Amino acid sequence: xxxxxxxxxxxxxxxxxxxxxxxxxxxxxxxxxxxxxxxxxxxxxxxxxxxxxxxxxxxxxxxxxxxxxxxxxxxxxxxxxxxxxxxxxxxxxxxxxxxxxxxxxxxxxxxxxxxxxxxxxxxxxxxxxxxxxxxxxxxxxxxxxxxxxxxxxxxxxxxxxxxxxxxxxxxxxxxxxxxxxxxxxxxxxxxxxxxxxxxxxxxxxxxxxxxxxxxxxxxxxxxxxxxxxxxxxxxxxxxxxxxxxxxxxxxxxxxxxxxxxxxxxxxxxxxxxxxxxxxxxxxxxxxxxxxxxxxxxxxxxxxxxxxxxxxxxxxxxxxxxxxxxxxxxxxxxxxxxxxxxxxxxxxxxxxxxxxxxxxxxxxxxxxxxxxxxxxxxx
Numbered sequence: 001x002x003x004x005x006x007x008x009x010x011x012x013x014x015x016x017x018x019x020x021x022x023x024x025x026x027x028x029x030x031x032x033x034x035x036x037x038x039x040x041x042x043x044x045x046x047x048x049x050x051x052x053x054x055x056x057x058x059x060x061x062x063x064x065x066x067x068x069x070x071x072x073x074x075x076x077x078x079x080x081x082x083x084x085x086x087x088x089x090x091x092x093x094x095x096x097x098x099x100x101x102x103x104x105x106x107x108x109x110x111x112x113x114x115x116x117x118x119x120x121x122x123x124x125x126x127x128x129x130x131x132x133x134x135x136x137x138x139x140x141x142x143x144x145x146x147x148x149x150x151x152x153x154x155x156x157x158x159x160x161x162x163x164x165x166x167x168x169x170x171x172x173x174x175x176x177x178x179x180x181x182x183x184x185x186x187x188x189x190x191x192x193x194x195x196x197x198x199x200x201x202x203x204x205x206x207x208x209x210x211x212x213x214x215x216x217x218x219x220x221x222x223x224x225x226x227x228x229x230x231x232x233x234x235x236x237x238x239x240x241x242x243x244x245x246x247x248x249x250x251x252x253x254x255x256x257x258x259x260x261x262x263x264x265x266x267x268x269x270x271x272x273x274x275x276x277x278x279x280x281x282x283x284x285x286x287x288x289x290x291x292x293x294x295x296x297x298x299x300x301x302x303x304x305x306x307x308x309x310x311x312x313x314x315x316x317x318x319x320x321x322x323x324x325x326x327x328x329x330x331x332x333x334x335x336x337x338x339x340x341x342x343x344x345x346x347x348x349x350x351x352x353x354x355x356x357x358x359x360x361x362x363x364x365x366x367x368x369x370x371x372x373x374x375x376x377x378x
Contacts, residue, residue: 021377023069030056032373035070038063039360042344064353070373071356074363077376078178078190085193096195097202099162102169102323103191103223104209104330105216107154108338112181113348119147150348155179155358156187159333160194163207165322169329177333177362181355188219192226205233207323210330211242212303217310238312239327243304244269250284250300254291275316277308337361 013022021028034051041047048063058066084090125133157179162170169175176194180186200206206229210216217236224234247268251261268280284301288294307313318325341361342354349357363372 023066023073026066026069028373028377031066031070032369034058034063034066035360036364036369038067039341039357039364042341043347067360068353068356071360072352073376074359074372075356077372078359081197082189082193085196090193090197092196092201093199094202095198096162096200099203100164100323101160101195101200101203101206102163102209102329103158103160103195103206104324104327104333105156105158105187105191106210106327106330106334107156107213108179108334108343109152110155110181110338110342110354111150111348112153112351112354114149114151116146116148119144148348153181153351155181155338155342155354156184157330157333157337158187158191158194159330160191160198160200161329163322163324167318167322167324174368175329175333175366176368177337177366179337179358179362181351181358184215184219188223189226192223195223195227195229201228201232203229203232205235205323207235207237209237209239209324209327211239211327212246212307235318235321235323236310236312237318237323237325238307240273240315240325242327243272243307243313246300246303247272247280247284250297250304253294253296253300254287272313273315275314277304277313281305281308333365336365 013024023031026034033056034047037051038044038047041050044060044064044067047067048058048060051058051063081090127133157177159175159177161175162173164170176198178190178194180190195201195206206224208220220236224230248261248265251264251268254261256264268283271277272280281301281304284297284304288297288301291297304313315325337358338361342349342357363369
């Protein structure tokens with residue numbers, strides 16, 4: 001009867017087992033093993049096959065359920081840390097004390113599926129004579145009764161790491177990677193929380209390196225304020241390759257062919273890398289004066305001027321003080337965390353599942369798996 005404690009269909013957990021980290025029909029060790037395999041493999045099907053080879057036999061749905069359960073546990077840990085941080089109760093660590101820290105931010109792409117809906121019938125297309133045209137769908141193919149809409153979404157990702165005096169990641173250090181589908185404001189809050197949690201307020205310097213996306217640079221002051229980095233030396237660097245690319249776009253907007261454009265590009269790229277961004281902008285403005293209606297060229301000039309005046313193009317100075325000039329670390333993180341697992345061909349994710357997998361991949365590829373799982377269970 002309803003409410004009978006002996007009824008096995010009542011959902012929940014055994015409190016005694018939950019104290020030891022047991023989930024739904026799953027021990028902590030098995031959950032970690034299954035979720036780790038699912039995060040490493042390109043699909044749940046392949047993960048199930050690999051687990052079966054090691055004697056752990058379960059169907060694909062069970063693998064997906066356990067993986068999702070593990071990811072949700074890590075997300076719950078992150079939510080609790082954010083809540084504690086908002087209330088001023090999250091303890092600051094010491095991992096980044098005295099270190100030269102780099103923060104790199106960017107976005108990826110993932111196909112997110114909507115809710116199921118009844119599928120509409122697809123009629124065969126015919127010509128004026130009523131005959132089926134050549135590219136009509138085959139009649140023998142079984143039509144699904146339900147379907148869903150899918151759209152490309154941009155998961156926002158951040159990587160935080162310690163760099164040496166050449167601007168390269170310290171080999172013996174571990175990066176912190178995190179990301180979310182909840183938008184730029186949510187990511188900015190996560191970055192500030194992680195910088196506080198890792199003790200960036202005691203760092204020697206914090207360098208923000210990224211491309212020219214406005215949603216990134218507009219939130220740097222907010223991150224610095226919320227993470228209490230006012231006493232830390234802050235550097236802002238526009239990725240050198242992106243800056244050079246916009247010089248190329250500006251020259252391409254002039255309508256020059258490759259033979260004319262490449263010598264100009266090499267000259268201006270070198271000047272840009274030598275810190276002569278004002279001279280580059282002045283040359284481009286002289287070209288623009290001959291074609292005042294060229295809005296594409298004006299856009300690229302405004303881009304370079306904006307970041308130059310903000311102090312993000314001082315590449316000789318950045319090389320001198322030993323901070324990164326490029327955003328290769330976050331580009332690599334986008335590829336390894338998102339593209340190799342969440343951006344597979346013909347793969348569509350529910351947002352909650354994609355957020356969980358993003359969290360699993362972030363901890364797995366930074367060698368923080370056991371550390372974060374232990375904190376989650378605790």
